[in-house]
Amino acid sequence: MKRQVVSWLVLLIISLVTVTGCTDSIDINDLALVMAIGVDTKGTSHQVEVTAQIARPADAVGQTGAPTGGTGEPTWTAKAQGRSLFEAMRNLMRYASRRIYFAHNKVIVFSEAYARQGLADAIDFFSRNHELRMRTWVAITPKKASDLVATKTGMQVIPADSIEKMFRYSGFAAKAPRINLMQLEADLLSPTSDPVLPKVDLLQNGLAMSSTDKKKSETQVELAGAGIFERDRFRGWLTNRETQGLLWFISPPHSRVYVFGCPTSDQKVSVEIKKYHFTLMPKWLKNRLSYDVSLDDDAQLVEVGCRYSLFDPGNKKAVEQQVNQRMETEIRQVWRRMQKEKLDFLRLGDHLKAMYPWRTESHRDDFDQLLPSIQLTLHIHTQLRSAALLQQPMTPGNP
Amino acid sequence: MVTEMTTPILIALIINLIYAKAIGLTEGIAAREVGNDFWMATLMAILQGAVMMVITVLLIKQNAKEDLVQRAKSIVGPILGGLIGLLFVLYFAGAYAVVMITFVDHLRDYFLPELPTIVFVIVASLVALYAMQKGIVVTGRIAVVGVFSIILLNILLMIGTIEDFNIERLFPVFRTGIMATFLASRHADTDFAMASMMTGMILPYIAQKDKWIKATLTGVFYGGVLVMLWPILECGVLTAPETGHYIVACMQMARSAEIGWFVHRYEMIMVAFFAISLLVQLMMLLYCGVEAIAHTFTQKSSRLWLPITALFSMTSYLIVIDHRRTMQFLSVIWPPFSLAIAFLVIALLLVIGYVQKFIKQRQRFASMKKS
Incomplete structure (x- = not known):
């Protein structure tokens, strides 16, 4: 009994020193x-x-x-x-x-x-x-x-x-x-x-x-x-444009804003992209590497300074085309920069690795040299689906 | 003091024995060896672990009242059986060191880098010693709590990292070849081996002999699934090269979790959940070591508690004190040693046991025919 008490006391003392959390502590x-x-x-x-x-x-x-x-x-x-x-x-x-x-x-x-x-x-x-x-x-x-x-x-x-x-x-x-x-x-x-x-x-x-x-x-x-x-x-x-192209590839934005001139005046039309689907698909055909970039997005009118209605099919199409064009420009610009610098900052190699592991392996050390010859095929499809809360723009004197 | 245990407790013990080392240290070692095939290696190890478990259970089933050491003595005689018993003791000493490395590397490297290593070893060993004094039934109950904490930990980590998960990073599979991936699975095999060796030592205390195989395989399956989440997330979030760069990959994973924005130093919570599994491992391996040596020399096990705890702690301390030695032990020495005992020796004993049984049956049949 006495032996047991002594052992418990020893255990208690050791525990006091080691497990109370005071050892190695630093006051805030x-x-x-x-x-x-x-x-x-x-x-x-x-x-x-x-x-x-x-x-x-x-x-x-x-x-x-x-x-x-x-x-x-x-x-x-x-x-x-x-x-x-x-x-x-x-x-x-x-x-x-x-x-x-x-x-x-x-x-x-x-x-x-x-x-x-x-x-x-x-x-x-x-x-x-x-x-x-x-x-x-x-x-x-x-x-x-x-x-x-x-x-x-x-x-x-x-x-x-x-x-x-x-x-x-x-x-x-x-x-x-x-x-x-x-x-x-x-x-x-x-x-x-x-x-x-x-x-x-x-x-x-x-x-x-x-x-x-x-x-x-x-x-x-x-x-x-x-x-x-x-x-x-x-x-x-x-550049600013290249950075915006880069974001689609490596750091998907929450939203994008595109501003265009009104067709009838010097005012502006602003469009916001919130929903989109971006895919990057490598293809290795006949020893040529190409990437299919597909960007499907829904646009929304957020600011209109002129007489402009979403319900006019011509207007709708014009805006959609302009958004497509802007997106294509920024993606092509960053692509060209990547090819010029021969640097894979768009992480193309990582996508390729998942699809063509053996080919990536053979180009592991010279993938950067491959970049200038890679072809880009773009499929951008914008749908202007919403004008937010307004049916017609707020133009002065137009009830 | 030991009474019968139920199969759910056995399942909980198996899950705990597989888990703690497998999610961190093992994945890092395998990632260094086969890149992003390390998750495939873990998957392969689950199947191999199931095979090891079945072999062990079949060996004990030959005489349900004997544990591994007693079976070895019965099959190959007291001298050779005693030598095999000593091998088992060495195995449990090594396994104890492996788990101690896991314990120390988590706590020392990530939380208390200035605390002397000996303190970690003493504290962990004291807890294991205390648990042994309470008996394996108590440890078994703690293991059930351990399973819940493992599940919680997995759920938290999954929620915390899913945003950064990129499935492309898991591919291609078998980039290093099927054979290389299979060979790399030996590291995870050692974790399943710990569970099968422990099972071999405690099975005689588990009631319902007819449910042994089902229960142990259930443990291996659930343990494997809970472990599998980690290499998949580690590969899909951190990438294989990053996982391979760290000694304790799971802590790196916790340090990178999104949940860290909301729960600062989330790895502290992770360790709290995970420590139960680690301590259950230490408790059971110490218990098995003591039982193995007691049955080898036919001694009363309670007399061996203190000396074996001291011996195991000292061995662990000598390994864990040096990072280089630790990694050498874990990645080079331990896998062949562990698998040679947990798989080859056990399989050999099983075969000899069956042959003996067959010969005895034939002799009995012949004598019956004569009479």
């Missing part, structure tokens, strides 16, 4: 919650410069950001350099008074200069880190990444939250692809695909409430296209 007040990371090169010296936007929870409380912690600033931005990304991150701790913690990080921004040197080691570092979420958004900027990370932008109290939400709802704006760490990693590891990242830039015309009276503009972060990569190295920027 000792953590510096990183919300956004910017990665730049430092001058010409191959040094990495890391900028971290760190939340100050005490000053970020409440939806309005009413300060309780003293400074009124919901974030604190810190910058450090090192020979590698990890060393730079550690150097942040030279003056950060808390332990750097990445689990809440929302976005990673690479500068163009850094991306030209290759992202492989950065992706490796972020993938190895157990704190980081794989759904962290990744972007590239032609500016200094530190400037973007340090910019107060959007409606959220924490700027990184604004950027994160901007990405999450970017399907409506359809100005840039949505790429997270998981997708970037998959593109990098794919034997045929080349990565593509959304471009973020600084916009000078965002107005802040406090500055409206002074007619002063405030810098905001905006989605502004896409950057293409050869393996892990940055190659170039896509």
Whole structure:
């Protein structure tokens, strides 16, 4: 009996030390919650410069950001350099008074200069880190990444939250692809695909409430296209039209807006595409590879500035043709760019692999060289089905 | 102390024994070997697991009161049987280390990287020791809870990743060839082997002998289906190269789930569900190890609880302390060793058992004829 009591006591003491959750714990007040990371090169010296936007929870409380912690600033931005990304991150701790913690990080921004040197080691570092979420958004900027990370932008109290939400709802704006760490990693590891990242830039015309009276503009972060990569190295920027063509292939938009001139006046007609079905079908016939792209969509009239009725068959057909034409132009433009650059950022190889595995295998190493000879067949079919709530447009003096 | 157990508990135990290692470490190893055919390899392993299970059950059915070690002794005699018993002990020590690797790699690498490895090993072993002291019936009941948590975990993960699922990533199948995929299935086979070896040790305590085959195959089937979801999702969401890059692929999967937007650090919830299955594995493998050594040396098993727990923990610690050693053990040493025992030795014993039975029957028939 006595022996049993002693054994239970020993077990209890061991359990107290090991299983109460106190071991290895870090108090939340000792953590510096990183919300956004910017990665730049430092001058010409191959040094990495890391900028971290760190939340100050005490000053970020409440939806309005009413300060309780003293400074009124919901974030604190810190910058450090090192020979590698990890060393730079550690150097942040030279003056950060808390332990750097990445689990809440929302976005990673690479500068163009850094991306030209290759992202492989950065992706490796972020993938190895157990704190980081794989759904962290990744972007590239032609500016200094530190400037973007340090910019107060959007409606959220924490700027990184604004950027994160901007990405999450970017399907409506359809100005840039949505790429997270998981997708970037998959593109990098794919034997045929080349990565593509959304471009973020600084916009000078965002107005802040406090500055409206002074007619002063405030810098905001905006989605502004896409950057293409050869393996892990940055190659170039896509134009706005090319980016919109790219989205059909890799980052399906939630909606698309097309604006045309009225046939009878200088006013505009706006059409929204919400429902669509996009398919990409590779065909390998007589040693020639081609892709059939099929895009069936339903359009809706959303804004009409002239006398224009959906019930006139001629009007309907004219709009449908114009939408088809616009879509075809953007898809053909991005296709031509892909062929010119010989980079598979449209992930054609991945589609081919599923249909023609053995042929893909034989072109595993030279798939990029195959791209210029690939033919594209487009089947776009737009149906203008709805005029939203109105039967007739609101034209002045026309009851 | 041991009483009879029911077949649902046996099914629950089999599902738990297959699950925990199979969804993470095994898939990563197989993906490194055969790319996106790793999900096909897992599918093949379910069939092979069923075969291993049937062989084990048939061996025990030859004398329903004996477990694997006792059967070995009865079939090939006490000395050779004792040696086979020692092999079984080695098997359970290895299997315990494999599950300990799974336990430690999940918790240490993703949550508590600074905590000394020994703490994980001690805590897990203490839980297993405690369960053993309570008996396998209690562990069996925990296994039932484990099955529900496994189902919940699978549902949560499915909901959380379905948006990113791309079925094209599962194809082409057999890109590396049918033979290579079949060979890669050996990694998942080792997970089914754990279940069949455990079944071999506890079957004498399961009532309704006539339902053994049906119950064990049900366990393998459901365990296989619950495991299968993971390689399919891992391949369709993460892609095979990405799965192969990680040591614990299932945690990577949880870290990438859409649900992470709403439930921050979702992998913590995942581990909470999944830990029950892991701990049931440790409990049962420790129990089987103790029983195997007790029957090999005809000792009372309760006297061996502490020394065997210490021995198994120490072996596991020595392997799990080093990542390189861990992967070497899991991907190179463990599959041939495990399958040689769980499949070849058991099959050999079964055949010898049948031959002996046949000879005995003929002798009896001859003596009856004489008289």
